[in-house]
Amino acid sequence: xxxxxxxxxxxxxxxxxxxxxxxxxxxxxxxxxxxxxxxxxxxxxxxxxxxxxxxxxxxxxxxxxxxxxxxxxxxxxxxxxxxxxxxxxxxxxxxxxxxxxxxxxxxxxxxxxxxxxxxxxxxxxxxxxxxxxxxxxxxxxxxxxxxxxxxxxxxxxxxxxxxxxxxxxxxxxxxxxxxxxxxxxxxxxxxxxxxxxxxxxxxxxxxxxxxxxxxxxxxxxxxxxxxxxxxxxxxxxxxxxxxxxxxxxxxxxxxxxxxxxxxxxxxxxxxxxxxxxxxxxxxxxxxxxxxxxxxxxxxxxxxxxxxxxxxxxxxxxxxxxxxxxxxxxxxxxxxxxxxxxxxxxxxxxxxxxxxxxxxxxxxxxxxxxxxxxxxxxxxxxxxxxxxxxxxxxxxxxxxxxxxxxxxxxxxxxxxxxxxxxxxxxxxxxxxxxxxxxxxxxxxxxxxxxxxxxxxxxxxxxxxxxxxxxxxxxx
Amino acid sequence: xxxxxxxxxxxxxxxxxxxxxxxxxxxxxxxxxxxxxxxxxxxxxxxxxxxxxxxxxxxxxxxxxxxxxxxxxxxxxxxxxxxxxxxxxxxxxxxxxxxxxxxxxxxxxxxxxxxxxxxxxxxxxxxxxxxxxxxxxxxxxxxxxxxxxxxxxxxxxxxxxxxxxxxxxxxxxxxxxxxxxxxxxxxxxxxxxxxxxxxxxxxxxxxxxxxxxxxxxxxxxxxxxxxxxxxxxxxxxxxxxxxxxxxxxxxxxxxxxxxxxxxxxxxxxxxxxxxxxxxxxxxxxxxxxxxxxxxxxxxxxxxxxxxxxxxxxxxxxxxxxxxxxxxxxxxxxxxxxxxxxxxxxxxxxxxxxxxxxxxxxxxxxxxxxxxxxxxxxxxxxxxxxxxx
Numbered sequence: 001x002x003x004x005x006x007x008x009x010x011x012x013x014x015x016x017x018x019x020x021x022x023x024x025x026x027x028x029x030x031x032x033x034x035x036x037x038x039x040x041x042x043x044x045x046x047x048x049x050x051x052x053x054x055x056x057x058x059x060x061x062x063x064x065x066x067x068x069x070x071x072x073x074x075x076x077x078x079x080x081x082x083x084x085x086x087x088x089x090x091x092x093x094x095x096x097x098x099x100x101x102x103x104x105x106x107x108x109x110x111x112x113x114x115x116x117x118x119x120x121x122x123x124x125x126x127x128x129x130x131x132x133x134x135x136x137x138x139x140x141x142x143x144x145x146x147x148x149x150x151x152x153x154x155x156x157x158x159x160x161x162x163x164x165x166x167x168x169x170x171x172x173x174x175x176x177x178x179x180x181x182x183x184x185x186x187x188x189x190x191x192x193x194x195x196x197x198x199x200x201x202x203x204x205x206x207x208x209x210x211x212x213x214x215x216x217x218x219x220x221x222x223x224x225x226x227x228x229x230x231x232x233x234x235x236x237x238x239x240x241x242x243x244x245x246x247x248x249x250x251x252x253x254x255x256x257x258x259x260x261x262x263x264x265x266x267x268x269x270x271x272x273x274x275x276x277x278x279x280x281x282x283x284x285x286x287x288x289x290x291x292x293x294x295x296x297x298x299x300x301x302x303x304x305x306x307x308x309x310x311x312x313x314x315x316x317x318x319x320x321x322x323x324x325x326x327x328x329x330x331x332x333x334x335x336x337x338x339x340x341x342x343x344x345x346x347x348x349x350x351x352x353x354x355x356x357x358x359x360x361x362x363x364x365x366x367x368x369x370x371x372x373x374x375x376x377x378x379x380x381x382x383x384x385x386x387x388x389x390x391x392x393x394x395x396x397x398x399x400x401x402x403x404x405x406x407x408x409x410x411x412x413x414x415x416x417x418x419x420x421x422x423x424x425x426x427x428x429x430x431x432x433x434x435x436x437x438x439x440x441x442x443x444x445x446x447x448x449x450x451x452x453x454x455x456x457x458x459x460x461x462x463x464x465x466x467x468x469x470x471x472x473x474x
Numbered sequence: 475x476x477x478x479x480x481x482x483x484x485x486x487x488x489x490x491x492x493x494x495x496x497x498x499x500x501x502x503x504x505x506x507x508x509x510x511x512x513x514x515x516x517x518x519x520x521x522x523x524x525x526x527x528x529x530x531x532x533x534x535x536x537x538x539x540x541x542x543x544x545x546x547x548x549x550x551x552x553x554x555x556x557x558x559x560x561x562x563x564x565x566x567x568x569x570x571x572x573x574x575x576x577x578x579x580x581x582x583x584x585x586x587x588x589x590x591x592x593x594x595x596x597x598x599x600x601x602x603x604x605x606x607x608x609x610x611x612x613x614x615x616x617x618x619x620x621x622x623x624x625x626x627x628x629x630x631x632x633x634x635x636x637x638x639x640x641x642x643x644x645x646x647x648x649x650x651x652x653x654x655x656x657x658x659x660x661x662x663x664x665x666x667x668x669x670x671x672x673x674x675x676x677x678x679x680x681x682x683x684x685x686x687x688x689x690x691x692x693x694x695x696x697x698x699x700x701x702x703x704x705x706x707x708x709x710x711x712x713x714x715x716x717x718x719x720x721x722x723x724x725x726x727x728x729x730x731x732x733x734x735x736x737x738x739x740x741x742x743x744x745x746x747x748x749x750x751x752x753x754x755x756x757x758x759x760x761x762x763x764x765x766x767x768x769x770x771x772x773x774x775x776x777x778x779x780x781x782x783x784x785x786x787x788x789x790x791x792x793x794x795x796x797x798x799x800x801x802x803x804x805x806x807x808x809x810x811x812x813x814x815x816x817x818x819x820x821x822x823x824x825x826x827x828x829x830x831x832x833x834x835x836x837x838x839x840x841x842x843x844x845x846x847x848x849x850x851x852x853x854x855x856x857x858x859x860x861x862x
Binding site: 047048049050069070071072074075078079080081082101103104108131134135136137138141144145148149151152155156158159162163165166167168169170171172201204205208209212 | 523559566567568578582586589592596599636727729730860
């Protein structure tokens, strides 16, 4: 088991994180719990079962209690233990924190209940809980275990020898040759058994590790192809076909079954499409007149359980002679540095893993684009991160509504509690935190340092406007 | 087996118990604490789900390990550096130090239990909480716990075999400690022993490979009149007592998703009816005392298989029926965790297509039981001679 430790570290170094929103597991929600504006961040652990960190920020005065509980989509609130109290974080009066065990994979929502002078309010924050990483063993633990293991092995051999050699002698009798020989034989046999056990133990550990990595959740496999200016996407993942009972059907999120983004390798061309579904597996969208080349594809889908995934692929877009009409009226695309009407306004430097807001000032009045005041797409330089954000955060509104619907069916007991989902919040801004109506703010935390490109889209005067900005995160 | 005639008198019993070295009592208590803690912990995870390092169940397990390690450590040090001639005579030498063999087993076991803790901690952070009882770190812990329990068994056995004062106490304590050992073994293979699996082949193959060995080896070294029955009775008594007591305590799941709302601590379940095959083995051993062990093994195997298969086949049907759905027999859904989705599968025999009990299975079961019994008889013969 000692060599295992080193192998494990080596393997872990090669492990790449895989996630629903690609590279960023956390859920961000900027909204309200009843009458209280809240900002909730849920950081799942990446191992299942594991402990998720939840932080709730609310600047309303007089809050008496903040409680959180994890609700699995198919168990509902009835199948959830009593809520845990989130404790205020020392040094920050408006921040509350709690840890919750998420025991299984799949679609959860964290119910955040806030009690205060205006009664009790609830916010529903969906989180897709998946296994994405395997922690390497720290060197010190590996060394400690190796030493202890060696001592235990040596001890076992010696004790076996002593037992065979002396334990059956009458008290006080001397050890004769026969017994001494028995002692050596017992030690030899024990050493052999131990060697076999360590070998089998190693093989067993490797098998568990392999099985864990294989089950680390990846998004569905897709195959994409272009023909006559149309993009055809097929979900050809075996799980979607053979294990259909595990997955609920797809449902639209802010009006669309799939939000598909095409970004070329140099990140100068950006397209936001909404494919139509031909069947459970096949989708198609008309390609805009994109410059030919290699593109990365990211497609966000949401299941009825609330489980969200980002499908990933690469494709080559050929030169398009005559672009067909757009499949969906909300499709958009652009090239270059984007509109100067949208400018980055956050204070830099930006730090990785720090809760922040991506602020953009807009010259003009943003109008709803697919029900949202704005959309932000954040992509890391090496495409290891892809996140699709809205001013309400990264959560799926459709999922929030689904959880609420299920609760209402399950019991009328919560009539006294006000639950707000993002669609109930006044336009144009979610929550009461907006500084001015010409600013778009997206709650986010960059998962790791590096360079990122952000595209921000909104609608002005009936047209989709896209701003582009590059940031360096420390 | 000698028939021993003794006059029972309370003061004599107390004098006997006092003559027993303090560390024998300590080790038997440690072994008991480990078993109680283990069954409590399993119940905790099945009912409440969430735990930390410091739950009472964990403390019972680690207390057992610490008590065993410290008391046997003291014994070894004392025997090595300040031992009387008698104490040194009744000890074995390991790494230049002296102590009873059972004490060495217990020290090793305690050390293994301690080693498993950081290993288990890392394992949970890397792979998540355990879905199965047996993971590599838990195997290390299990070996450690078995080390402590075997240490208790060997220690009281040597006391019994030396036939000094305290021997009568040691006879009972030996059956009791052996019962703890059998209970630990049964916990380790418990996922193959659910009533729902007792019309299948795998359950009988596994038990035939393990139980004749354990029962015969432990039973043969005892000086009680019905030793194997006594060991089986202790195993059943311990599991039943702990399960029944646990059920009395109200508890609530603290982890989602809850598909089976439990409101009291979930018990381990009814033990195997081992007293029946145990009694059959005792009868065989009494009748065939002077015969060749190869022959005896055959008789033991046949007696075991006939009684065990018949008993469990029928008893499991009872346990899955509505008649067993009460706190005494703990049938129905009383042993399922908070996360189990209720369904008819709880009351059915599983894997009837893939795990069929055929004639071939029956033959294999007898072969496994024979080999197991043969090894058990040999081990029992060695154990009979343990003096140190």
